[in-house]
Amino acid sequence: MTVTANAVPSTSAKRPFAWSSPLTYALALAVAAVSITPVVYVIVGGFRTTPQIVADPAGLPDPWVWDNYARVLTRSDFWGQALNSGVIALGTTLGVVLLGVGAAFVLARYTFRGREALYTFFTLGLLFPAGAAILPLYLMLRDLNLINSYYAVMLPQIAFQLPLTIVILRPFLSAIPRELEDAAAIDGTGRIGFLWRIVLPLSRPALVTVGILAFVASWNAFLLPLLVLGDASLHTLPLGVQNFSSQYTSDTAGILAFTSLAMLPALLFFTFAEKQIVGGLQGAVKG
C-alpha cells in the first residue's frame, strides 16, 4: 500500500498530504523508541555480566558475553517450560477455533428462535472478568481432579476466549454472500458442507486472527497456571521466568537473558501475523 501511495505524485505544495514528511518520521521514531528501548535494554543486558551491570546499569556490553544465554538454553527446565507453554497454547488455540467456529457459524447463518438470546448469552462472557472466577475455578478443577494437568489451563482458557472469538467471527461469517450458500444448496450441498468447503476457506483471515489472539493470550497467561500448575515439571514459561527471577535475585544478567528468551516466541509470532490481526479486527470494530 505504501507503493501505490508513492506512485501518486505529491509534490504540489498545495497538497496537505505530504506522504513522508520529516515530522511524521520524527514522531514515528519517537513512538518506536519509547516502545522498544526497554526491550532492547533487556536483550542487550543479557550479553553483559552481572558485575558489569552493577557497575554501570546503563552501559553497553564490554565484552559481549554469550554465557548467560548459553546457561539458560542449556537448562533443561527452560525447554520443558517452553514445551509446556507450546502444548497448552496450541491446545487452547485449537479448542477455541473449533468451538468458536461452530457457534459463530450457527449464530451467523441460521435463523432460529432464540438466536439473539444465545448471542447475548455468549457476549455476556465479555463482562465476566476471568480473574474474578479464578478461586472457584481452582476449587472446581481440584474437585474434578484436573489440577496439575494441561487441561486445567486449556479448558478454562478456551471457555474465557470464546466470547471474544464469537464476537469477531460472527460478522465475518455473516458477510459471506447468501448467493454462495444458495448455489451450494442447488448443487446439493447441505449447510455443513457449505461450512466445510466454502465458509472455512473464505474466512481464513478471521480464523487466523482469533487463533493468534488465543495463542498469544495463552502463551502469556500467568494467573491461571500459577494457581493450577503446582507441579514444577508442568510450569509454563511465564511461571519459569517469575521463579527464576525470585530464585536467583542476584543473577541480574541471567534474569535478563531468561526474560529475553521468553519474549522471543511471542515477538516472532506477532511479527508474522500483525497484518492478520489488524485486518481481522476490522469486522469486529465496524462503525
Next chain:
Amino acid sequence: MTATNPSLDLAGGADAPPARPRPGRSSARAGETRRKWFEIIGLTTPAVLVYVTFVLVPMGFAFYYSLFRWRGVGKPTDYVGFDNYVLAFQDPIFLDALRNNAIIVFGSLVIQGPIALAVALLLNRNFRGRTVFRLLAFVPYVLAEVTVGIMWKLLLADAGTVNAMLESLGLGFLVQAWLADLDLVIWTLLFILTWKYVGFAIILLLAGLSNVPEELTEAAQIDGASWWQIQRHVTLPLLAPTIRIWMFLSMIGSLQIFDMIWVTSVPAVRSLGASATMATYMVDNGFFARLWGYGNAVAVILFVISFVAALLFQRFLLRRDLQGAITGRAK
C-alpha cells in the same frame, strides 16, 4: 470439525420450528427443520458446555462459598451469611485496593486514550516503513505481562538503570524508590501499565481507521480541508464507536488487573495496600492465606463491580455501537 453428534440430539425435531412451515409441504419442511435443529444443537453444544462449565458455574459457586468461613478443606459448613462482605469493606487494605483500581481505570482511560489516538492517526498516514513502525508500537502489548513486569522491576530497582541514568544525567534529585515508596508505587505501576497497554488501544484504533472510507477523506481533501480538519471532522466522528469499545475493554481489564501488579510489586508493599488491587488482594487472601470463603467474597465484589460498571457503560455509551457494530447483519 465439530460434526453433528447424534448423542447431542436433545431436542431433535420436537421443538416448535421457528420459521412456520407453509401448509401443504409440511412433511418435507419438517424434515428440513429437524435437520436444521440437529445442526444448530450439534454445532453450538460443545461451545455452550465449555462456556457454561468454566465461566458461568464458577461464578455461581463463588457466591455460595462466599457465605461461609471456610479453609478450603472438606465441605463448607461454617455459614456466616454476608459477614465476609462486611469484613472486606472494613479492611483498609481492601479499600486501598479499591482506590488503586479506580486510579488504574481512570488513569488508563485519560492517559492512554489521547496517546493512542495520536499514535494511531500518525501510523495511519501513508509513509514508507509504516508497517515496521506499527510493529514496533505493538511490541509492549505483545509481550507477556510477566516478562514486562520483571523487566520494569529490574529497570526501576533502587540501584537500577533508571536511577543510575538519572544520576549520570545530573538529575540525581529525581531518584526515587519507584516500587517501594508507598505513595509513589501506584503511579509507577500506572506508568508501566500505560506503556504496556497503549499498544492495544492503537491496534483497535488502527483497525477502526482502516474502516473509514477513503472516498470520504479524499472528498474532504478535494474540498480543501486540511489534514487536521479531516481528522477532526471526518475521521474522529467515524472512529467514535471504536473508541467507545476500547474504553469498555480497557475499563474491564483495569478492574481485574493482576499479572503485572503481582509480578512488579514487592509483596511487603502490596500487603500494606499501597500496590494492591482487588485481584491481587483476592489471590493473596483466598489462595495463599487459604481464606477461601473470604477470598470468594472478594471475587463476588470484584465481579459485581465489573458487571455494574459494564452495564452502566453499555446503557449510556455503548448501546448504539453494539447494535451496529457487533450484531453482524445490519437490519
